[in-house]
Amino acid sequence: MAYSDKVIDHYQNPKNVGTLDKSSKSVGTGLVGAPECGDVMRLQIEVDNETGVIKDAKFKTFGCGSAIASSSLATEWLKGKTVDQAIAIDNMDIVEELNLPPVKIHCSVLAEDAIKAAINDYRVKNGLEQIKFEESIVH
Amino acid sequence: MLKLPVYLDNNATTPCDPRVVEAMIPYFTENFGNAASRNHPFGWAAEEAVDYAREQVAKLVGADPKEIIFTSGATEADNLAIKGVFEMYAAKGNHIITATTEHKAVLDTCKHIEKLGGEVTYLQVKADGLIDLSELEAAIKPTTILVAIMYANNEIGVVQPIKEISAIAKKHGVLVFTDAVQAVGKIPVDVQKDGIDLMAFTAHKMYGPKGIGALYVRRKNPRVKVTAQLDGGGHERGMRSGTLNVPGIVGFGKAAELARLEMEGDAKRLGKLRDKLETELLKIEEAYVNGNREHRLPHVTNISFKHVEGEGLLMGFNKNIALSSGSACTSASLEPSYVLKALGLGDDLAHSSLRFGLGRFTTEEQIDYTIEQVRNTVLKLREMSPLWEMYKEGIDLNSIEWAAH
Numbered sequence: 098m099a100y101s102d103k104v105i106d107h108y109q110n111p112k113n114v115g116t117l118d119k120s121s122k123s124v125g126t127g128l129v130g131a132p133e134c135g136d137v138m139r140l141q142i143e144v145d146n147e148t149g150v151i152k153d154a155k156f157k158t159f160g161c162g163s164a165i166a167s168s169s170l171a172t173e174w175l176k177g178k179t180v181d182q183a184i185a186i187d188n189m190d191i192v193e194e195l196n197l198p199p200v201k202i203h204c205s206v207l208a209e210d211a212i213k214a215a216i217n218d219y220r221v222k223n224g225l226e227q228i229k230f231e232e233s234i235v236h
Numbered sequence: 237m238l239k240l241p242v243y244l245d246n247n248a249t250t251p252c253d254p255r256v257v258e259a260m261i262p263y264f265t266e267n268f269g270n271a272a273s274r275n276h277p278f279g280w281a282a283e284e285a286v287d288y289a290r291e292q293v294a295k296l297v298g299a300d301p302k303e304i305i306f307t308s309g310a311t312e313a314d315n316l317a318i319k320g321v322f323e324m325y326a327a328k329g330n331h332i333i334t335a336t337t338e339h340k341a342v343l344d345t346c347k348h349i350e351k352l353g354g355e356v357t358y359l360q361v362k363a364d365g366l367i368d369l370s371e372l373e374a375a376i377k378p379t380t381i382l383v384a385i386m387y388a389n390n391e392i393g394v395v396q397p398i399k400e401i402s403a404i405a406k407k408h409g410v411l412v413f414t415d416a417v418q419a420v421g422k423i424p425v426d427v428q429k430d431g432i433d434l435m436a437f438t439a440h441k442m443y444g445p446k447g448i449g450a451l452y453v454r455r456k457n458p459r460v461k462v463t464a465q466l467d468g469g470g471h472e473r474g475m476r477s478g479t480l481n482v483p484g485i486v487g488f489g490k491a492a493e494l495a496r497l498e499m500e501g502d503a504k505r506l507g508k509l510r511d512k513l514e515t516e517l518l519k520i521e522e523a524y525v526n527g528n529r530e531h532r533l534p535h536v537t538n539i540s541f542k543h544v545e546g547e548g549l550l551m552g553f554n555k556n557i558a559l560s561s562g563s564a565c566t567s568a569s570l571e572p573s574y575v576l577k578a579l580g581l582g583d584d585l586a587h588s589s590l591r592f593g594l595g596r597f598t599t600e601e602q603i604d605y606t607i608e609q610v611r612n613t614v615l616k617l618r619e620m621s622p623l624w625e626m627y628k629e630g631i632d633l634n635s636i637e638w639a640a641h
Binding site (some may be wrong): 100105108109111114115128129130131132134135136137138139156157158159160161162164165210 | 283354475478543544545546547548551554572582583587594619620621623625636639
């Protein structure tokens with residue numbers, strides 16, 4: 098199976114690899130996946146508490162090229178969005194952008210889950226209620 | 237001169253040796269006859285070529301030419317051996333013993349036998365990939381008709397103690413079948429010395445063409461019979477009907493002849509290259525060899541690089557290096573290699589493995605290049621692996637409640 102050019106590009110030049118201070122109140126961390134499934138994503142957002150805008154986003158991913166590309170793309174999309182806008186990111190947007198084949202759709206689902214988990218972590222830290230998301234279907 | 241791309245997936249298939257191709261070509265064109273045509277020169281030429289090839293194939297494994305049944309490949313030979321014995325020896329019993337790390341062609345055939353009312357015992361392997369001989373002996377019962385244990389494993393290269401296995405089976409009057417696809421032509425295999433009754437092997441893993449394999453069926457002490465699985469013209473002593481694949485057989489014969497003459501030199505050279513590859517890659521932190529390192533094919537190594545995922549790792553260099561990974565992320569299933577899991581590896585390590593299979597045409601420059609590429613990619617991916625970061629921080633990954641999906 099050949100990877101799309103966009104997946105290869107993100108794999109070779111991943112955007113926003115790194116770690117934010119997870120103890121900071123303005124940072125939300127999402128850790129999803131499991132080593133035994135062959136992919137683990139950690140996605141972090143740093144939110145401007147005044148404006149609700151995501152100032153920075155970082156990821157680290159253990160997984161295949163599509164998983165790495167999905168999380169790299171997600172961090173790019175997150176930066177500059179408000180938390181409310183970020184919630185609306187759908188895994189199928191990632192599938193489309195990266196031309197993921199059906200067997201790799203779970204990578205995009207994982208990225209979406211990571212975004213939501215990071216947002217909820219941020220919300221809980223700041224005394225807000227967790228948002229209940231519908232269970233993702235493609236698990 | 238470094239020749240790219242580098243091919244290190246020789247356990248999957250090997251390239252045809254040019255000398256093999258050269259030997260085959262006339263049998264597509266001028267000598268195109270049917271080896272069963274007994275009454276004209278075209279048939280005679282084909283038959284003569286098949287006879288010569290059969291001798292070469294037999295000689296490689298210490299067999300009599302009459303004991304070689306040509307098939308379409310090892311999968312068919314595995315099927316013929318197991319199903320053929322199950323049917324032929326039904327009066328004696330219905331129990332077969334095999335192991336969990338066998339090739340799918342053996343495991344799935346055994347599953348089929350179970351559906352037919354047979355009983356199959358799947359032996360677990362030890363952490364090094366070898367079976368426990370006392371467990372084998374304990375599993376034998378009065379109804380046992382066959383022990384089916386592979387000679388060398390396709391994923392980790394470990395070589396089972398076939399001689400000891402057959403001695404135990406003999407003691408209890410049970411036949412021994414071995415899938416020797418990875419071993420024949422690579423290390424000395426002798427059906428007499430090893431006490432093998434049936435053996436499957438194939439040309440395309442030993443620099444011959446695809447689509448031709450063989451089943452060795454012992455004719456003396458004891459005389460073994462298998463029930464044919466294909467009905468037809470009664471070729472191959474009635475055990476495998478179908479017009480003989482003459483060019484394929486000629487290629488198989490040539491490949492067997494070359495293997496017999498060159499195997500020792502190849503094994504020595506490849507053993508050195510494999511050891512260099514392994515030694516250098518094991519200098520990377522948290523890298524482990526899977527399977528027994530002593531009882532192992534000389535040209536194979538399987539290494540897990542903790543906290544990086546196999547398919548992601550391959551992507552770093554798979555334009556230039558052909559390798560296979562123990563991770564099944566490429567297929568629809570997300571299950572990692574069942575062989576590695578049978579060794580007791582956690583799913584995470586099983587997902588982190590690469591299989592290196594060197595071959596006759598592998599050069600030292602290619603191995604040096606591979607070492608560099610694999611090392612760089614492992615280090616790069618660890619920089620972006622959350623598991624590696626946690627490991628470095630001293631977090632026990634087993635203490636985390638992962639949301640398995």
